Amino acid sequence: MKFIINRQKLISGLQDVMKAISSRTVVPILTGVKLEAAKEGITLTGSDSDITIKYFIPAVEEFVDKKTDEADEEMDNKKINAEIIQEGSIVLHAKYFPDIIRKLPEETVEIEMDPQLKVAIRSGKALFHLNGQDPDEYPLLPELQTEDSFELSTNTLKALIKQTVFAVATMESRPILTGVQIKLLDNKLTFSATDSHRLAMQEIPVDDAQTEITSLVIPGKSLNELNKILTDNDEKIEISVTNNQILFRTENLYFLSRLLDGKYPETSRLIPEESKTALQIKTKELLHTIDRASLLAKDDHNNVVRLTTNDNNSAEISSNSPEVGTVTEEIGIQSMEGEDLKISFSSKYMMDALKAIDFDEVKIEFTGAMRPFIIRPVNGAEILQLILPIRTY
Amino acid sequence: MKTWSEVAEVQPLAGRIITNSIKKGRVSHAYLIQGERGTGKEAIASLIAKGLFCTDKDGLEPCHTCQMCKRIDSGNHPDVHWIVPDGQSIKIEQIKNLQKEFTYSGLESNKKVYIIKAADTLTLNAANRILKFLEEPSRQTTAIMLTENSSAIIPTIRSRCQVIDLQPLNPKKFQKKLMDEGMPEQHAVLMSALTNSIDEAVAWKSDDWFASALKLVVQLIEKLVNYPEDAYLFIHSSWMPHFKERSEQEQGLDVMLLAWKDILYYHIGNEEQLVFFRANSDLLQRAALSFSQESIIDNLQAILQAKRKLKQNVHPTLVMEQLTLQLKR
8 A cells, every 4th residue: 555645634534533433442453543545535434333434535636616617727626635556455553643644744645555564654754654453354334325325414414413412311221212213204304312301303304315214223422423523514414324334424524323222212102292281482581591590409400490370471480499599580471372380390401402492482382280291493393392390299 | 272173172062062053043142151271261252253253154164264253363353342351350341331332233243242251250230230131132142251160150140141061171181282292291290280271381381480389389388397387487488479469379379289189199098199299209298197187188178268268359468377377287
């Protein structure tokens, strides 16, 4: 293997790939980053066996620049990132390799491997020899099946993750709940997450999905990682599923995650179909009121706050912790239907849910003080937050 | 032991049980392989794992050359997990990681293998944590537990595994192998009583530490026979400085056990079984004269008790002090 590569390109690729590599892995080969040189470009791979990130650096990149398109000089709208002299692959230790590349003096780096798996890294007058590991030892990643895939824009995916992933369980007692369930049926994509005290769900339409997913569960940790690594933009991201992994693919970045094994509980039955009391409230106002009320409840494990409806289109949020003191605050409601209600719930869950809803007004539907209630944005977007109340005497 | 046919030579019964179940596609979800050191537990575990993953099997035998087999050998296969005691025991942290691993799908395929070495070092809590997995195995998961001390495995785990007993190696065969390696008979007999691994035996033979350990055992018995009052001092001045690590202390007691066994054998005229002493040894005769059969048996029990105490983390100096007091006539 031998190639010459633009150092900046390599650094930015390594930065993404390094996010998947953990120093505390049990499988020794996973402490390394895999480099593959092929005619089309260089592929970097990093993995901690739960998630795998691949980054592709094309040898020649074409600019989509309108101005130069008109000129017929073809050479101008191409940029050469790397020159591959000899194909091959190697695994290099992730503790040293990225630091070496970052601190090299010149703009380009030459990387050459000898048959004893030793790698020479040359840039300007600096020369490193790094011991590599056999690329055959690296985990084999599933072949990418592009037929069974669907597309989303990156922003939509990021929003989906943000609105659901906070609700996954952190306790390991029911491991399947530490993931987000994904369904794709009738061109509708559903993300749902629950820790058995609350549920966050969002549904969006997907155009021309060529596949159906009855149920699969992605670990919440992987989705958080994915959210971090994706930049905010409108680029398409392709999602495909193999039997034990899910792949998110943007132009140069491949993000693979293992799935959680097991049966996800049926959540649709939890959602009450009718309501006895329905309130419409300004989201921000409610969020701030609950935030204030929770100040006194904080030491308490449940952070309990209580909501009481009044006659004159207002409600009262109160909290009481006997050793500290009490707080009450009146909040205006836009409209109210149904019977009066007193209900207690966890302020933390409520705030998480309200933060996830990015709309001005929410509608909260109650079915009695002991039954779960649901929060939705008023203008009907398919976000649903469900919270179980707390029994107080 | 790299192939099933080699396993069948050394462990005919265990080899047949496992190969038959592979042949019939009835690999159990959990195995508990118990046998002494050097009886081939790890070799069998790795053969089972290779049998499940190898892409180029010749009948039952894995090829040992494909990417799967090579990675299982080097510990780099992402779906084969080895749990090795971290220090004295398997830590709760390791079991937590394993539990997390149970809930994930496999990385390369849906098959997963967990090999827990020295499963007897699982703490009670850790053992109870893996019970759940043994109770409800997910599809295509195989757990293999290896142990030298099968009685330390809690019954709730044992009852959920298929137990494979490995028979102890034949000491005569082992002695012959050692002598083929060029070891004198006297040493070969002693080594065969101490270990089942040829490499280890050869290493010990040329180890200065081991040679002086043997000398110390002789000296201790000499003291006990001639000047019992000095034995206590001897422990502090010579024994403890030499046997520092716990494994070394255990080894010292092992050798001592053999020596006392020899004295008993000499008493009852079973001179062919002697391991530590030569039959015409002066010390052996004097020891046999100064200790009665009953007190020798008491001493053997005291040594076993001391070994047990070391395992239970009693302070080694105290263990040895108590032992010498007990060994006095």
